[in-house]
Amino acid sequence: MLPCQRHLFDIPDDVAYLNCAYMSPLMKPVIDAGLSGLARKAHPWEITPDKFFIGSDEFRATAAQLIDCSADDVAIVPSASYGIATAARNLPVDRGQSILVLAEQFPSNYYSWQRLAADNGASLKVVPWPDDQDWTAAVLASLTADVAIAALPHVQWTSGGRLDLVRIAEACRKQGTALALDLTQSLGALPFSVREVQPDFAVAASYKWLLGPYSVGLLYVAPKWQDAGKPLDENWIQRANARDFSSLILYTENYDAGARRFDMGERSNFALLPAALRAMRQLLEWGVAEISETSGALNLRLAAAAENLGFSAPAESLRAPHYLCLRRKQAIPRGLPEMLAQEKVFVSVRGSSIRVTPHVYNTPEDCDRLIACLQRVAAT
Ligand SMILES: Cc1ncc(COP(=O)(O)O)c(C=O)c1O
Numbered sequence: 001m002l003p004c005q006r007h008l009f010d011i012p013d014d015v016a017y018l019n020c021a022y023m024s025p026l027m028k029p030v031i032d033a034g035l036s037g038l039a040r041k042a043h044p045w046e047i048t049p050d051k052f053f054i055g056s057d058e059f060r061a062t063a064a065q066l067i068d069c070s071a072d073d074v075a076i077v078p079s080a081s082y083g084i085a086t087a088a089r090n091l092p093v094d095r096g097q098s099i100l101v102l103a104e105q106f107p108s109n110y111y112s113w114q115r116l117a118a119d120n121g122a123s124l125k126v127v128p129w130p131d132d133q134d135w136t137a138a139v140l141a142s143l144t145a146d147v148a149i150a151a152l153p154h155v156q157w158t159s160g161g162r163l164d165l166v167r168i169a170e171a172c173r174k175q176g177t178a179l180a181l182d183l184t185q186s187l188g189a190l191p192f193s194v195r196e197v198q199p200d201f202a203v204a205a206s207y208k209w210l211l212g213p214y215s216v217g218l219l220y221v222a223p224k225w226q227d228a229g230k231p232l233d234e235n236w237i238q239r240a241n242a243r244d245f246s247s248l249i250l251y252t253e254n255y256d257a258g259a260r261r262f263d264m265g266e267r268s269n270f271a272l273l274p275a276a277l278r279a280m281r282q283l284l285e286w287g288v289a290e291i292s293e294t295s296g297a298l299n300l301r302l303a304a305a306a307e308n309l310g311f312s313a314p315a316e317s318l319r320a321p322h323y324l325c326l327r328r329k330q331a332i333p334r335g336l337p338e339m340l341a342q343e344k345v346f347v348s349v350r351g352s353s354i355r356v357t358p359h360v361y362n363t364p365e366d367c368d369r370l371i372a373c374l375q376r377v378a379a380t
Pocket residue numbers: 021022078079080081082106108153157182184185205
């Protein structure tokens with residue numbers, strides 16, 4: 001367990017921010033890194049061509065450490081949707097086959113697959129919401145031979161249900177189903193290893209559990225999709241001759257090594273990358289398993305108190321520790337997040353769940369303040 005890290009953030013004492021799944025707060029050193037990155041452009045003469053590559057490769061190497069792969073396998077993308085669209089551009093699907101998604105899957109990991117299926121005479125197959133909350137079993141039961149691609153998260157975002165990706169990936173490999181992952185609601189807070197799961201593609205936006213800024217993220221691309229892979233946008237910096245600025249108009253067919261061909265245009269963003277990098281370094285210093293345990297302990301306290309008030313959550317063994325979704329028989333009152341916000345308690349409502357997502361800056365007192373609010377909700 002980590003001691004509370006609130007001192008690294010700018011969170012007033014009277015704010016109980018339990019909403020990392022919406023957007024994480026930036027740490028003070030992350031803001032410093034971003035601001036000094038932005039300020040570099042005050043002196044563009046100091047931004048030499050090598051700077052377009054150094055920061056990007058530092059980002060790649062640190063992201064690779066976080067997901068347990070080689071730096072060459074990481075591309076820099078602006079969003080989860082961009083990473084998923086890249087996967088959809090490269091993974092084949094034939095007429096009559098299907099693409100597997102979960103019930104209530106996040107739109108960025110849905111629309112690209114819907115289009116790919118429609119363009120190829122294939123169909124989307126939706127894993128139904130499991131009555132027993134066991135998303136892993138539900139996915140395994142839906143993984144029939146016609147599934148060409150399984151497009152999944154690590155954590156189902158409206159229930160907090162955790163998928164056992166090692167088992168699912170093994171089942172995918174057995175029958176030749178490709179696996180594309182959206183890790184946006186888990187990476188940085190739930191241990192994940194490319195080496196263990198071996199997905200084809202895996203993306204995570206930085207602005208939630210990676211504690212980074214908005215509009216940047218990482219995309220893992222398995223080596224087998226790198227050599228002939230088609231990027232979403234064709235830009236100069238992905239190409240093999242990019243380091244020689246004077247020869248960029250000697251157009252080349254060849255791309256830079258590994259997953260770099262999938263990098264977004266202007267990927268060397270001098271403000272966002274240093275900030276995202278600083279945040280990932282902090283995550284590595286804390287340790288993802290420790291973060292999971294720390295936020296998990298806060299959620300356990302919340303889940304037990306909420307249960308006494310008539311709310312339920314998936315069993316501890318079936319949910320992600322950092323991600324608590326509370327439901328009850330009666331509907332959640334409309335406008336609940338706004339009512340709580342007046343008391344400076346911040347959570348989200350997603351689907352029919354109150355979503356509570358603490359991090360290492362939260363205290364037991366933050367949880368108690370939410371519990372006091374839920375007591376009032378339960379009394380109405
Ligand atoms: C599961 C999941 N994936 C992705 C995103 C963000 O997607 P994008 O980066 O495409 O805006 C969110 C945001 O809430 C999310 O909950």
